[in-house]
Amino acid sequence: MQYPEPISKLMDSFMKLPGIGAKTAARLAFYTLSMDEDDVTDFAKALISAKRDLHYCSICGHITQGDPCEICQDKARDRSMILVVEDAKDVISIEKVRDYNGLYHVLHGILSPIEGTGPEDINIPSLLKRLQSDEVQEVILATNATAEGEATATYLSRLIKPAGIKVTRLAHGLSVGSDIEYADEITLMKAVEGRREI
Numbered sequence: 742m743q744y745p746e747p748i749s750k751l752m753d754s755f756m757k758l759p760g761i762g763a764k765t766a767a768r769l770a771f772y773t774l775s776m777d778e779d780d781v782t783d784f785a786k787a788l789i790s791a792k793r794d795l796h797y798c799s800i801c802g803h804i805t806q807g808d809p810c811e812i813c814q815d816k817a818r819d820r821s822m823i824l825v826v827e828d829a830k831d832v833i834s835i836e837k838v839r840d841y842n843g844l845y846h847v848l849h850g851i852l853s854p855i856e857g858t859g860p861e862d863i864n865i866p867s868l869l870k871r872l873q874s875d876e877v878q879e880v881i882l883a884t885n886a887t888a889e890g891e892a893t894a895t896y897l898s899r900l901i902k903p904a905g906i907k908v909t910r911l912a913h914g915l916s917v918g919s920d921i922e923y924a925d926e927i928t929l930m931k932a933v934e935g936r937r938e939i
């Protein structure tokens with residue numbers, strides 16, 4: 742027997758999310774049927790609002806409702822430092838480390854020859870544009886400690902250093918292969934404090 746169309750449509754939608762296969766999609770779709778109607782409505786509205794009301798900051802690429810984002814607009818921030826991350830989630834992780842008071846730049850990806858992701862495919866051109874301002878004295882490369890994260894950091898370092906800007910890399914107390922997103926606050930604090938020049 743086939744699933745009724747509303748269920749199979751819902752399953753198709755769940756399967757578009759990362760890490761969700763047919764079995765989990767079926768479980769979630771049937772669970773949705775058992776939910777309160779108000780909760781389902783709130784869920785649907787939250788999905789639409791997240792997509793409609795959030796966009797990327799035109800300066801740093803972080804997610805924001807206004808543009809530029811609050812961090813880029815904050816006059817109390819140290820404008821001489823830009824910390825470069827792969828993902829907007831990493832900004833949120835590092836913001837929990839209250840020691841860091843500089844700016845950010847979100848790449849929205851990582852260089853990957855295997856997947857055919859080159860410098861123009863991620864947020865690198867806009868980073869280079871920001872560096873043309875005399876304000877920036879240090880770029881902290883905080884890509885993840887994976888092979889691709891390291892390769893991206895090396896690539897950026899070669900590009901940025903000739904401009905006379907100091908380039909540092911997070912001291913990875915973070916183990917090899919680990920994601921910033923999952924590091925605890927103390928580890929991240931130490932990683933930022935102990936960053937080394939590359």
Ligand SMILES: [Zn+2]
Pocket residue numbers: 798799800801802803809810811812813814
């Ligand atoms: Zn911003």
